[in-house]
Amino acid sequence: MSNNFNIRKAAAPDFPKISEYYHKLYEGDEEQEFFGSKLDLDAFRANQRVLVAESHDKIIGYLWFVWYEHIKNKGVAYFEELYVDEKYRRSGVGKTLIEHAINDIKSEGIKTIYFAVGAHMKDSKEFYEHIGFKQSREVWFEKAL
Numbered sequence: 001m002s003n004n005f006n007i008r009k010a011a012a013p014d015f016p017k018i019s020e021y022y023h024k025l026y027e028g029d030e031e032q033e034f035f036g037s038k039l040d041l042d043a044f045r046a047n048q049r050v051l052v053a054e055s056h057d058k059i060i061g062y063l064w065f066v067w068y069e070h071i072k073n074k075g076v077a078y079f080e081e082l083y084v085d086e087k088y089r090r091s092g093v094g095k096t097l098i099e100h101a102i103n104d105i106k107s108e109g110i111k112t113i114y115f116a117v118g119a120h121m122k123d124s125k126e127f128y129e130h131i132g133f134k135q136s137r138e139v140w141f142e143k144a145l
Contacts, residue, residue, distance in 0.1 A: 007100045010050035017059040021083040051100055053093045060088045063097040067110055075111035095131050114142050
């Protein structure tokens, strides 16, 4: 698979594909409908961003991250969702999305990133550890910046 892809801020036309990936990520989760309304309403507000990875005009992954004011004052941000199309995994897409997000939030004074990984998500845990995150609680990973 080609490693040629670029990262950009998501735009409204991207949300149908992002939503499709989200549903794959949470397949079987009864709460998944929350995403569509929450992301559509909030993704372009301050302190939240969605980045997409794109290859040949096709979205191949996304990262949604937030830093709320009450949390930002403490130097903390959260990765809400990261998904990379199965065909593009292990090609640097996820790592590159995270690197772009880190560059964005460092300028906001963020010092630590948190996110949750389900106990059953062994591949995800290995990925985050591989790129320098450490498990801080049962399902939380973090990285000091």
